[in-house]
Amino acid sequence: MKTDLNENEDLSTQIAEAIRDAIIEGSLIVDQRLPSEAELCEKFDVGRSTVREALKRLAAQNLIRTQRGAAGGAFVNRMSFEEAYDQQITTSTLLLSMNRVDFETACEARYALERSCAPLSAQRRTPDQLATMRAEIHRQSQPGLTDEAFCASDVAFHRALVDGAGNPVLSYQLAGAVEAMQPLMNIITYTQRDRDRIVALHTRLADAIEGQDGDGADSTLSELAEYTVELGRNRLTSSKQS
């Protein structure tokens, strides 16, 4: 681990970067214990608060975890898919909401990515995932559902579809795209007719996935994408008029 710091950033930033690089580069391996705070103070020749701030930075990125007590300390954390999901979702959500990304662009990205899962999902989906999709479709067709609940169910449906590809890396990458869209989707007010149409498309999609018809799933997703963009466009137009 490098110990010479000469940039013009904060000391805690530099120290955090030095340790992060050591983790990425592999000289600190998973579950390995970092030197104690006191030792890091000596090694980098800084005060304890500075070291602690650096460690907190790393903890915020799930790179390390800390334990108190005698055999405690900071340990290199094995980044779990769960943690990575959450980070990805937070980042994506903020990225979309803070940069005035328009609905159409986000929608295009989301469905483009999702379509890349469809053929794999048609091939590999488990009965369990198929059942989840059916269950969500059933929920979506129940009357009296709030728009938000409908949206949440939509997300669950699409996640089941994505997970059907049986590729955790794909699931991880898609988590951001699908979940981060939810706040944008929530601007849509669904009429009963909209919902009927979406449920019909979801049903066709589930049928295709069940029948291992990759092309069918792909084209249905394509239709769904088009319809969603259209809904978003109408919503924007009507809100401008009002």
Next chain:
Amino acid sequence: MKTDLNENEDLSTQIAEAIRDAIIEGSLIVDQRLPSEAELCEKFDVGRSTVREALKRLAAQNLIRTQRGAAGGAFVNRMSFEEAYDQQITTSTLLLSMNRVDFETACEARYALERSCAPLSAQRRTPDQLATMRAEIHRQSQPGLTDEAFCASDVAFHRALVDGAGNPVLSYQLAGAVEAMQPLMNIITYTQRDRDRIVALHTRLADAIEGQDGDGADSTLSELAEYTVELGRNRLTSSKQS
């Protein structure tokens, strides 16, 4: 912003979460100044170090930035695509390297995602992006290139392809998939024959993109994916034998 904290986590974690939630929820908007450290101490009734650790956590996630001086303080940061890229790449890289994700799975995910960009890229790529692709192909065919430089050029080529879709959200999502693969790709030792084959495929890909032939690009990518998986498989087999 909530100020009552009663969980059993660190104080700095709780405070960071409270502020983060306020940012996500929208009660703290972009470029808004947070209360000074002293004010936050009062508000949450904790010491200054605790507040500072919380702020460093947020800074590590690019949620805030800080300025020194009289009119300084912590400000809600507009998450830039650049920052989001970097975060995504770090997270993805560590996720893959720490969870023994096998080459095949990662490769499948990467090319599946990339294929979702191909048709859009064929439609919209700028001459500039096309030129980048050609330039990288040229570099790749030069003799005496190290494996690492070849890999780097490969990444640059594929990023140009992805950027060609003209959708920043897609570029962002793909950044992780493409860049995070690089360490895994680096285990491959390319023979001259491998390189020739890859350059030929890249050329076909660039031709398809130039000719706005989405299907052609898609099928070429598919071939490239297959070939890359094969290379990885051979590499693993031979390393097991040695």
Next chain:
DNA sequence: ACTTTCTAATTGTCAGACATTTACTTGCCC
């Protein structure tokens, strides 16, 4: 052998001090 107690190591938190940076004010000179 088992339980209890003690001890030491380590992180979590607080308080106070000083350094550094920076915007703004004040005062002086022209």
Next chain:
DNA sequence: GGGCAAGTAAATGTCTGACAATTAGAAAGT
């Protein structure tokens, strides 16, 4: 009045020392 310089105040960055809380392991006693 305008411009320049010095000073001032507010804020973050850093250091030090102290104590609290937690925990593993050693020591002691039965």
